[in-house]
Amino acid sequence: MDRTTCPADQPREACGLFGIYNVPDPAPIIYSGLFALQHRGQEGAGMAVSDGQRVRQFKGLGLVSQVFGPGTLDSLIGNLGIGHVRYSTTGSSRIQNVQPIVVECVDGVWAIAHNGNLVNAQALRQSYQEAGAIFQTSTDSEVLVHLLADPMFRTRPRRVARALGELRGAFAFLIMTRDCVMAARDPYGFKPLSIGRLGEGFVFASETCALNQVGAEFVRDVEPGELVVADASGLHSSVFAEAPASGRGGQCIFESVYFARPDSRVFGLNVHAVRLQFGERLADEHPVAADLVTSVPDSGNSAAMGFSRRSGIPLDYGFIRNHYVGRTFIMPEQAQRTSSVDMKLAVVADVVRGKRVVVVDDSIVRGTTARRRVAALREAGAREVHVRISCPPIMHPCYFGIDFATREELIAARRTVEEIRAYIGADSLGYLSIEGLLAPFGGEAAKNFCQACFSGDYALDVSRMEGKQALESGALLLNLDGGGPERP
Ligand code: SF4
Incomplete structure (x- = not known):
């Protein structure tokens, strides 16, 4: 693979x-x-x-x-x-x-x-x-x-x-x-x-x-x-x-957006408290008239709560997560991933039917999962679906240990926000700004954080960065698995 x-x-x-x-x-x-x-x-x-x-x-x-x-x-x-x-x-x-x-x-x-x-x-x-x-x-x-x-x-x-x-x-x-x-x-x-x-x-x-x-x-x-x-x-x-x-500095802001557990304290602040602020700021930056706010559980929960609190729109369970299915990205094969995405989240139709729904998620990488979730909400009877994302569009690869996808696979590298909205089938789409992302950490925070996947501004020279890819390329694995380099 x-x-x-x-x-x-x-x-x-x-x-x-x-x-x-x-x-x-x-x-x-x-x-x-x-x-x-x-x-x-x-x-x-x-x-x-x-x-x-x-x-x-x-x-x-x-x-x-x-x-x-x-x-x-x-x-x-x-x-x-x-x-x-x-x-x-x-x-x-x-x-x-x-x-x-x-x-x-x-x-x-x-x-x-x-x-x-x-x-x-x-x-x-x-x-x-x-x-x-x-x-x-x-x-x-x-x-x-x-x-x-x-x-x-x-x-x-x-x-x-x-x-x-x-x-x-x-x-x-x-x-x-x-x-x-x-x-x-x-x-x-x-x-x-x-x-x-x-x-x-x-x-x-x-x-x-x-x-x-x-x-x-x-x-x-x-x-x-x-x-x-x-x-x-x-x-x-x-x-x-x-x-x-x-x-x-290069503190990975994605720890606060997605990776870290909400009960952890990362880079000096509790992760749940930071995500709450992301949601509040998102409500300020992208307000919308709606009947309910729901999260994509679990990583969207805190930001959805913040959005709900700031907007005054009630929070409810539009999705229920099956906790007996692991995170989709751990599945080693594409086929397993595809089926587990379908298996891990279920729409609560009685909650969303006839409603204007705000869905808060942490990120969009390729857009295929967001598209499927919007479709599922509509099939369950949601009248409108407004997607809010608690980070800016991911437009650049990460060379520092987070495996999003290649640049070609990142939907925001190829499409405008409006084009992404149309692709995922939402009535509206709003991303948190970089300023909003860094706001919980204070005014001086920007220089302490890496945000390169949003801005392309890498703290380190990555122009020759082929390390991870080359080290773990199929060719190398074949060598290690017994093919070996050609001998004279
Ligand atoms: S590029 Fe993005 S994911 Fe990678 S370290 Fe920087 S902020 Fe984190």
């Missing part, structure tokens, strides 16, 4: 991270943390646990609850560990790509778990391969292992910081040795990563919902460009990369 045969109709995240240090029996806690982060990746899960001497790992394809059985957790003995849930853009059935990646270097075991996308991974990989290195996975994440093992970094002080400093792009990393856990975010801060306190120990998680799940107290976020080390002497912080000279 590749990007062209599996276009996304919703944005797709790549991973969730959870780490823990100095807590007895960490495996069940990591399990709970990963369970809380399941929405960030559903195709694979893994964890590595250390007792200070030995590192044990277990990983598999599927949901957290499918990968880890009780016997598995019992075998993961220790007092520190890291875990990972993965959504992969391609190579989805490859167990090798499930993280943490655990390797034995000349000086011991290292385990790494990554959320994001490295824009210079392909170049780094090629240079190591030309020098004779062998890669186990088709992920961009693995280059960090090779940097850590490289004598150029291994034999120098601040080895991890120097290795991280070689990476370009979006990353939150958890790194574990036999006796410590490290956490780092790239200098732009694309991906969220928080620190919590649990008893005498420390916890790291992509989202604070995972801290809450395990009873940890939120301490603070890992700062962009910061390396935090939890070891026997406590928590230590250092800067591995200075803030970008441009003064720009």
Whole structure:
């Protein structure tokens, strides 16, 4: 499967991270943390646990609850560990790509778990391969292992910081040795990563919902460009990369729009509260006379509530979600995706019949799902259907770990708002403005956030950004699967 045969109709995240240090029996806690982060990746899960001497790992394809059985957790003995849930853009059935990646270097075991996308991974990989290195996975994440093992970094002080400093792009990393856990975010801060306190120990998680799940107290976020080390002497912080000279940050605004759980605190604000404001602002920017507001559950719920509150139009359940069907984008095959879209949302006909309905959703990627939902509302008897989207039109691809689709597949890259309205069959269509999107974070917020998928203004040079695509291209997978490059 590749990007062209599996276009996304919703944005797709790549991973969730959870780490823990100095807590007895960490495996069940990591399990709970990963369970809380399941929405960030559903195709694979893994964890590595250390007792200070030995590192044990277990990983598999599927949901957290499918990968880890009780016997598995019992075998993961220790007092520190890291875990990972993965959504992969391609190579989805490859167990090798499930993280943490655990390797034995000349000086011991290292385990790494990554959320994001490295824009210079392909170049780094090629240079190591030309020098004779062998890669186990088709992920961009693995280059960090090779940097850590490289004598150029291994034999120098601040080895991890120097290795991280070689990476370009979006990353939150958890790194574990036999006796410590490290956490780092790239200098732009694309991906969220928080620190919590649990008893005498420390916890790291992509989202604070995972801290809450395990009873940890939120301490603070890992700062962009910061390396935090939890070891026997406590928590230590250092800067591995200075803030970008441009003064720009890269916090992914899509975490607040779609990915993060509403009960999480991301980039300093509660996600539900931010989405409420998106909805209020949307009502101001695109008012409409209507009888009811409904959300596309679940990610549209908070914004729909905000729209309803501001407009005074009652909120009701126009759609009911079948919670026993996973998010559509996790389905690896197009056929599965198509049928699961139909299966996961049902229209409540008695609610919408004869009504002028405002439907609030988080985004439109290709437009096919929005079109189907508008049609379903009309078939159920809705008199008018007005679509409101709690982000601006997505016109550009993301190179930083969110797999929307190629530019050709993005409907807003090819059509005007009016043309999209006509395509999806709505009576009106309104998108939140970029100003409205950033408003909850305050006036200075714009420079701290990435909004490139809306504006095309990338914080990093992506002109040679073929990394993820090239790394996970069908050709490379064939090589890794045994085809191999031609030999002389
Ligand atoms: S391009 Fe969009 S999805 Fe990607 S990091 Fe930037 S804001 Fe997030």
